[in-house]
Amino acid sequence: MMQLHPALIPSLEQLPSHVPVALVTRHSIREQPANRFAGYDVPLTPEGIELAREWGRCLNRPIVALHSSPVGRCVKTAEAMAEGAGIELPVATHPALVEPGSYVVDLPVAGPYFVKLGPLAFARKHLKNEVRGVLSPQQGAKQLLQHIETSLRQPGTFTVHVTHDTILASFIYFLRRESDIDEAHWPWMLEGAFLWFDEGQVHWLWRGEAGSLHLDQMVE
Numbered sequence: 001m002m003q004l005h006p007a008l009i010p011s012l013e014q015l016p017s018h019v020p021v022a023l024v025t026r027h028s029i030r031e032q033p034a035n036r037f038a039g040y041d042v043p044l045t046p047e048g049i050e051l052a053r054e055w056g057r058c059l060n061r062p063i064v065a066l067h068s069s070p071v072g073r074c075v076k077t078a079e080a081m082a083e084g085a086g087i088e089l090p091v092a093t094h095p096a097l098v099e100p101g102s103y104v105v106d107l108p109v110a111g112p113y114f115v116k117l118g119p120l121a122f123a124r125k126h127l128k129n130e131v132r133g134v135l136s137p138q139q140g141a142k143q144l145l146q147h148i149e150t151s152l153r154q155p156g157t158f159t160v161h162v163t164h165d166t167i168l169a170s171f172i173y174f175l176r177r178e179s180d181i182d183e184a185h186w187p188w189m190l191e192g193a194f195l196w197f198d199e200g201q202v203h204w205l206w207r208g209e210a211g212s213l214h215l216d217q218m219v220e
Contacts, residue, residue, distance in 0.1 A: 003029065003051050005191040007208040012060045014205055015194055020152040021061070024144075024161045025192025026168050027069075027077040028052040036118060040071045044080075051190055052077045056084025065151055065159040066091045069098035074162040077190070081160060096147040097163040103140040103170060109133030120186060123169045127179035137174035142218045144171050149197055168193065172206050175213055 015021050029048030030038060044052075056063070063085050066078040070093040078091045095101035103126070104110045110133030114122045125131050135143070144167075151159045168187045173179065194205040203212040 004055060005188045005207065008191065009058055011194060011205050011208055014210070016196060017156050019155050019196045019198055020157050020159065022148045022152060022159045022161060022195045023192045024148065024163065024168060024171070024195060026165050026187045026189055027074045027162055028080065028190040030073050030189065037115065042073060044073045044076050048189065049076065049080045052080035053084035055190060056081035059085055059158060062157050063087055063089065063160055064153045064157040065089065067094050067097065067151055067159065068162040069093065069164060071098060078160060078162045094147060096144055097161060097167065099164070099167065102144065102167045103134045105135060106133035119166050120183065123166055124179065124181055126170055127173055127181065137170055138218065141171050141174045145202060145218065148195060152197070172204070175204060176206065176211055
């Protein structure tokens with residue numbers, strides 16, 4: 001369990017019990033690509049599959065829905081978490097959890113720029129609204145929040161959403177109003193944010209730090 005971010009398990013005790021909670025997570029440990037970019041075909045390692053199972057075993061409330069990027073390593077992460085939790089659920093794939101589809105709207109424009117900069121620099125510029133071919137950080141976060149909120153079920157349960165590092169980074173650091181991110185900010189594999197909604201606000205827990213935002217602030 002040493003590969004899990006150290007804030008994940010302690011965060012479980014900080015979650016409210018009177019509302020449903022969403023876990024928005026990066027996929028588990030994958031194989032290393034030949035270059036610095038992990039294509040859609042790069043799978044989880046056996047260690048990554050087992051880590052996702054272990055994380056599923058640790059969750060302290062039932063998983064009632066699984067949502068995922070259609071990329072294989074994300075789907076496999078969701079399946080392994082369900083195995084660890086001892087449940088059988090279908091994995092629903094969703095375009096809001098993959099690129100293009102989440103933030104990227106014009107791949108011929110945004111794609112080459114991503115390749116030129118790399119994930120971290122691209123995300124940093126995106127958070128500063130300096131990238132063409134993508135939704136603004138606010139527009140993309142609003143779309144993701146709508147997907148997450150409509151997926152929630154009964155109080156005291158989890159819905160799990162498996163996505164990719166760039167999407168999770170742009171999403172959570174927009175909510176936190178941080179744009180000068182560096183390697184230390186970057187989501188670990190299988191690291192996630194916990195989110196819930198209450199009284200017109202979205203609340204989150206990221207690396208043990210809580211935050212909230214009034215949903216009316218998301219109106220452009």
